[in-house]
Amino acid sequence: MLATVKQISAYMEELAPASAALPGDPVGLQLGHPEAEISKILVALDPDHEALKEAGKIGAEMLITHHPLFYEKITSIDESSPAGSLAASALRKGLHLFSAHTNYDIAPGGVNYRLAEALGLPAHEGRVIEVTGSEQFLKLVVFIPAGHEDRIRDALAGAGAGQIGDYSHCTFQLTGTGTFKPGEGTDPFIGSRNRLEKVEEIRMETILPAAKKREVVEALIEAHPYEEVAYDLYPLALEGSHMGLGLFFALEQPLALQEILDRCRVSLNQEFLRCWDAGKSHFKHVAVCGGSGGSLIEPAARQGAEVFISGDFRYHDLKAAQAYGLALVDAGHDATERPGVAYLQKYLQESLKSGGYETEVFLQASAAPGWK
Ligand SMILES: [Zn+2]
Numbered sequence: 001m002l003a004t005v006k007q008i009s010a011y012m013e014e015l016a017p018a019s020a021a022l023p024g025d026p027v028g029l030q031l032g033h034p035e036a037e038i039s040k041i042l043v044a045l046d047p048d049h050e051a052l053k054e055a056g057k058i059g060a061e062m063l064i065t066h067h068p069l070f071y072e073k074i075t076s077i078d079e080s081s082p083a084g085s086l087a088a089s090a091l092r093k094g095l096h097l098f099s100a101h102t103n104y105d106i107a108p109g110g111v112n113y114r115l116a117e118a119l120g121l122p123a124h125e126g127r128v129i130e131v132t133g134s135e136q137f138l139k140l141v142v143f144i145p146a147g148h149e150d151r152i153r154d155a156l157a158g159a160g161a162g163q164i165g166d167y168s169h170c171t172f173q174l175t176g177t178g179t180f181k182p183g184e185g186t187d188p189f190i191g192s193r194n195r196l197e198k199v200e201e202i203r204m205e206t207i208l209p210a211a212k213k214r215e216v217v218e219a220l221i222e223a224h225p226y227e228e229v230a231y232d233l234y235p236l237a238l239e240g241s242h243m244g245l246g247l248f249f250a251l252e253q254p255l256a257l258q259e260i261l262d263r264c265r266v267s268l269n270q271e272f273l274r275c276w277d278a279g280k281s282h283f284k285h286v287a288v289c290g291g292s293g294g295s296l297i298e299p300a301a302r303q304g305a306e307v308f309i310s311g312d313f314r315y316h317d318l319k320a321a322q323a324y325g326l327a328l329v330d331a332g333h334d335a336t337e338r339p340g341v342a343y344l345q346k347y348l349q350e351s352l353k354s355g356g357y358e359t360e361v362f363l364q365a366s367a368a369p370g371w372k
Helices: 005-015 048-057 082-092 102-106 112-119 149-159 210-223 259-266 293-303 317-322 333-354
Strands: 028-030 040-044 063-064 096-099 127-135 139-144 174-179 196-211 231-237 244-258 274-276 283-290 307-311 327-330 360-363
Touching: 005 063, 005 096, 005 210, 005 274, 005 333, 028 082, 028 274, 040 333, 048 082, 063 082, 063 102, 082 149, 082 244, 102 112, 102 127, 102 210, 102 333, 112 283, 112 333, 127 293, 139 149, 139 210, 149 210, 149 244, 196 210, 244 259, 244 293, 244 317, 259 283, 259 307, 274 317, 283 293, 283 333, 293 307, 293 317, 293 333
Parallel strands: 040 063, 040 360, 063 096, 283 307, 307 327
Antiparallel strands: 028 096, 127 244, 139 196, 139 231, 174 196, 244 283, 274 327
16 A cells, blocks of 8 residues: 555654744645655655656655755746746656655754764753744543443553653543434444433543644544544643754763764764864763754853854854854754754654555655765
């Protein structure tokens, strides 16, 4: 079975919800049809001619990139412009184009998390530098015929509901009486058509991350014996873990500048590094941000960062960092985002495989040449 663009987009939404994107960032499906079936996906950093060529070579019908093709609302596809030429070329090749940009930068487990991991930092201990939102939760209430509650609790827990800290399978249940009258054309699990039934039922409630809604509801419907499952979902005002730009780490052991530079060279495959050491050789408080980190210099310094690893630092960013005594390592916009892009391929391939889909996912082998 092949996954459709819509199903693949739903997996992407679980990893990087579109609602997490910065205002005005055009994330999601940029070109194509949601119902199209996809046998091969190419994952790349940029939707450029190099990526389109590689997609054509491997026979991919979908290209998933971090950077969007269109940053603004389009009013025409003018083939004499770079974006218009790419869009026309993708449409002629029947290529569906999807992007996860600032939503993937911001999402827990996104670009910054993967960059930290690649640099050997304890990614799960990172604190968001600029908070833009927080993880959202839902309350699920479901009515279950007595005797079926354990099976349903297991199914819900298996799909990610009922997790509170390190405790899994967290639910609360009460026994009561459910009523229903099966109509014409039904095939009721309990009772018979056109007769009011009163059944001993369990009202079970639990919590789930809003991003797992689809998986949890699917697991519930699969495990529940009723033809029509009665359940409710309520939005909660609880605030989960923070989401936002950049990550800050307070390390137990200081990290040598030379070690940071070596890790950037080896793990990010980046020979071309720029660095200002702020007169120090070791750092305990480290900040990272994939892509362009200039706007985070002040918040990173205010949180106590001693060194900031990112890309695209300009002259005035250096002056701001010098004013704060914050060391900078510029490892390049693309190099600091590539661990996140590589993870997208792995994540999508595993998700599609566990969903029973034969769709294959490839990581771009050769990116367009960059700075020399
Ligand atoms: Zn970027």
